[in-house]
Amino acid sequence: MANTWGYGAMTNSLGDIQNSKAIIIFGANPAVNHPVGFAHFLKAKERNNAKIIVVDPRFTKTAAKADLFAQIRPGTDIPFMYGMLNIIFKNGWHDKGFIKDRVYGMEDVMKEAKNWPIERVADVTGVDAGLIIQITKAYAQSTPGTLIWAMGLTQHTNGSSNTRMAPILQLALGNMGVEGGGCNILRGHDNVQGATDMCCLSHTLPGYYGLSDGSWKYFAKSWGVDYEWLKGRFKGKDWMNKKGFTLARWWAGVLGGNKGEDAIHNNGTNLKAIFVMGNGITSTAQTKKVKEALDKLDLAVFCDPFVNEGAIITDKQDDVYILPAATQFETSGSVTATNRSAQWRSEIIKPMYESKTDQDIMFAFAKKLGFYDEFTAGMKIRENKKDFKWPEDATDEIARIIKTIGLTGWTADRLKKHQENWHMFDQVSGRGYGEMTGEYYGLPWPCWTEKHAGSPVLYNIDRSVKNGGMGFRNRFGLEHDGQDLLAGKGSAPKGSVNKDGYPEITRDNIEEVLSIKLTADEKKRIGKNWKVDTSNIIAEKCMEQGMAPYGNAKARAKVWTFPDQIPMHREPLHSPRQDLTKKYPSFADKPNHYRVDTRYISEQTAQDWSKDFPINLVTGRLVNLNGAGMENRASKYLAALTPEMYCDINPDLAGEHGIRDGSMMWIHSPQGTKIKVKAKYSYSVSPDRIFIPIHFAGVMEGEDLSHKYPDGTAPYAIGESANTVTNYGYDIITQIPETKGGLCRVERA
Numbered sequence: 001m002a003n004t005w006g007y008g009a010m011t012n013s014l015g016d017i018q019n020s021k022a023i024i025i026f027g028a029n030p031a032v033n034h035p036v037g038f039a040h041f042l043k044a045k046e047r048n049n050a051k052i053i054v055v056d057p058r059f060t061k062t063a064a065k066a067d068l069f070a071q072i073r074p075g076t077d078i079p080f081m082y083g084m085l086n087i088i089f090k091n092g093w094h095d096k097g098f099i100k101d102r103v104y105g106m107e108d109v110m111k112e113a114k115n116w117p118i119e120r121v122a123d124v125t126g127v128d129a130g131l132i133i134q135i136t137k138a139y140a141q142s143t144p145g146t147l148i149w150a151m152g153l154t155q156h157t158n159g160s161s162n163t164r165m166a167p168i169l170q171l172a173l174g175n176m177g178v179e180g181g182g183c184n185i186l187r188g189h190d191n192v193q194g195a196t197d198m199c200c201l202s203h204t205l206p207g208y209y210g211l212s213d214g215s216w217k218y219f220a221k222s223w224g225v226d227y228e229w230l231k232g233r234f235k236g237k238d239w240m241n242k243k244g245f246t247l248a249r250w251w252a253g254v255l256g257g258n259k260g261e262d263a264i265h266n267n268g269t270n271l272k273a274i275f276v277m278g279n280g281i282t283s284t285a286q287t288k289k290v291k292e293a294l295d296k297l298d299l300a301v302f303c304d305p306f307v308n309e310g311a312i313i314t315d316k317q318d319d320v321y322i323l324p325a326a327t328q329f330e331t332s333g334s335v336t337a338t339n340r341s342a343q344w345r346s347e348i349i350k351p352m353y354e355s356k357t358d359q360d361i362m363f364a365f366a367k368k369l370g371f372y373d374e375f376t377a378g379m380k381i382r383e384n385k386k387d388f389k390w391p392e393d394a395t396d397e398i399a400r401i402i403k404t405i406g407l408t409g410w411t412a413d414r415l416k417k418h419q420e421n422w423h424m425f426d427q428v429s430g431r432g433y434g435e436m437t438g439e440y441y442g443l444p445w446p447c448w449t450e451k452h453a454g455s456p457v458l459y460n461i462d463r464s465v466k467n468g469g470m471g472f473r474n475r476f477g478l479e480h481d482g483q484d485l486l487a488g489k490g491s492a493p494k495g496s497v498n499k500d501g502y503p504e505i506t507r508d509n510i511e512e513v514l515s516i517k518l519t520a521d522e523k524k525r526i527g528k529n530w531k532v533d534t535s536n537i538i539a540e541k542c543m544e545q546g547m548a549p550y551g552n553a554k555a556r557a558k559v560w561t562f563p564d565q566i567p568m569h570r571e572p573l574h575s576p577r578q579d580l581t582k583k584y585p586s587f588a589d590k591p592n593h594y595r596v597d598t599r600y601i602s603e604q605t606a607q608d609w610s611k612d613f614p615i616n617l618v619t620g621r622l623v624n625l626n627g628a629g630m631e632n633r634a635s636k637y638l639a640a641l642t643p644e645m646y647c648d649i650n651p652d653l654a655g656e657h658g659i660r661d662g663s664m665m666w667i668h669s670p671q672g673t674k675i676k677v678k679a680k681y682s683y684s685v686s687p688d689r690i691f692i693p694i695h696f697a698g699v700m701e702g703e704d705l706s707h708k709y710p711d712g713t714a715p716y717a718i719g720e721s722a723n724t725v726t727n728y729g730y731d732i733i734t735q736i737p738e739t740k741g742g743l744c745r746v747e748r749a
């Protein structure tokens, strides 16, 4: 639901992994978290003898299926990948032609890779040098190879650099834009891809349109509301263009002052109310801050099919509301899968008892708050209707407006037809048969027109654009530092009229770039550029000429607007290697980061954290529980599999502290918080780290909160929240919490 921790999307698809000759997995545990999708990985092993390589701080169930496993120190994936690149470049295993024609800035990467000789990589990552060489050779020499990642890469202060590093490795090997290759990011929740695409985010409008005046005006028009009215909803015009708070640090909006720790920049006011729809709240890092913030609010509303444990951890007595939301079985509409494809879903039963669907709850609020007409206007525009039909008109509204990621082809009619005919599509390629010939299952975006096939493999120039082919997007100008940013000669999608690189298409350049003449009528109707062209003339003409509306450019290995232009290693804020924090320090502190002052270097250097907190704290998931866990702990049989919160601890570490298998232990965090959990001996973690699952709540710092659940609603299992002890630390670009790289101290309870 409205939660966007992960980011990115698969360039290929789960089915396409069956075409891979090698699979490298960084910070993901699909055997547990994507068990159905993982079947495709195993098929690749059966079909192609594909090597599965797992890089993880723990020996996971996925690692158990791997040919090669590297037990990496948390937060050191960038050195690991530079180490691989160092070997790759030295041996000439990189794809020189691909790099020359389709990548910008690889020279800088090559230079940095030289700083990572294998001995240094081994020292920083804790992985044996010989194993790194073996992994690199196996991966680089079996192409196409696919690279998988998930939360093990993102949940770090340097997570956004991690997620740039992985594609760079793929670009260097020419593993991008090919079947069996790509970056296949395993997304999280059901429809988390759709939630991201619709921008349940605080820094963009739907479809990743920015917060500029131009975008606001485009949306005002497309939603059928007055721009001045929209503007009037804000305290002042400039607040329209500013990023908001994030889910990760909303609590600072409540607790923060004008100065000092967690100071906020919110026009002199604090947040006073919270409205939670589809988030567990105890899943947010620094749970004690979350609790403090909840306590201080004027109003807290939780819309959830279950009792949201946000309402349990707070001591707030009044003005806490639990609204019964219907489940996804009791509503219908489109959702988006991890590979950018849409899926239509039908209502199985009507909402039970007094529960209401999320949209009906929102409509009721919009009515009470006095903007129902504006809220729903966009759904009536297409056919100029008096009323709308949910969810079809909402889907068609999205198709009409969102050009940036190419949702034009996603009309409700087409998506329903795919659902009804899903037996008519190939599982591996997604290609349709019979009546569905010429379309890919779920029309993976970009789906440029109402006839477009969908794009199952991004950046593939071996296909025509009509059939899902495309180059990289031209987004950052035509040149930088004197270097051409457009794709090289001859590297255009199959069948393109223009054989080389070309810019994104606008009203002004369309005739020249596409070698066409527009009629007078077309000139009148066409939008300013492909992103706001609701006439869709640009996309239609592009299809005829075999060209992508967003241009044909080079992929950027170097981002000149980021603090690190190419990804650089930076130690986690709380690192067990104090010697390395000097050589690889964190970022400068960042004031006003999504409205909150955020500490990096000052936190990292505040003290030698590793002295008092020598153990790495790794958090993650279990197969029987999900997210904050209430949904599943309320199920007797799922709860029975893990009836208690626990900690995986290596017997050697446990022994040092006199902690017995099955006895209770304390975990202390650098923030001064602690949790009491059951010790579970496990060799899946080395003695320098422990693992705790994220799915528990209902106990806080040893205090049992079960008396706080409304009668008859306490789940079958409760326990300490991992996030009570996850550390301070937020990504420099996205503000995702550093919940996969922190320190702790363990103690016998």
Ligand SMILES: Nc1nc2c(c(=O)[nH]1)N[C@H]1C(S)=C(S)[C@@H](COP(=O)(O)OP(=O)(O)OC[C@H]3O[C@@H](n4cnc5c(=O)[nH]c(N)nc54)[C@H](O)[C@@H]3O)O[C@H]1N2
Pocket (backbone or CB within 6 Å): 005, 006, 026, 027, 028, 029, 030, 032, 033, 034, 055, 056, 057, 058, 060, 072, 073, 074, 075, 076, 077, 149, 150, 151, 152, 153, 186, 187, 188, 189, 618, 619, 620, 621, 622, 623, 624, 625, 626, 627, 740, 741
């Ligand atoms: N059963 C179940 N399935 C789920 C979910 C669930 O809660 N339960 N949640 C869904 C959601 S929302 C998401 S986002 C996905 C998440 O899917 P995953 O990302 O696979 O989930 P995690 O278990 O959190 O983390 C993956 C692995 O990252 C490793 N890791 C930690 N730190 C590092 C590091 O620094 N480097 C590397 N290389 N690895 C590291 C952890 O040891 C862990 O094994 O799962 C989805 N699927």
Ligand SMILES: Nc1nc2c(c(=O)[nH]1)N[C@H]1C(S)=C(S)[C@@H](COP(=O)(O)OP(=O)(O)OC[C@H]3O[C@@H](n4cnc5c(=O)[nH]c(N)nc54)[C@H](O)[C@@H]3O)O[C@H]1N2
Pocket (backbone or CB within 6 Å): 001, 003, 004, 005, 006, 151, 155, 188, 189, 277, 278, 279, 280, 281, 282, 283, 284, 285, 303, 304, 305, 306, 308, 325, 326, 327, 328, 358, 619, 620, 621, 626, 627, 628, 629, 630, 631, 694, 722, 723, 726, 739, 740
């Ligand atoms: N330490 C640590 N913390 C983490 C992570 C980690 O790896 N380590 N992972 C992070 C990640 S990637 C994620 S995505 C989050 C997950 O954390 P949450 O997003 O909190 O996960 P869920 O428990 O799935 O929350 C969904 C809530 O929505 C409710 N719900 C289900 N269906 C519906 C519906 O149709 N309508 C409404 N209104 N509600 C519904 C459920 O009952 C539940 O309360 O946790 C994050 N927190």
Ligand SMILES: [Mo]
Pocket (backbone or CB within 6 Å): 005, 006, 187, 188, 189, 192
């Ligand atoms: Mo997630």
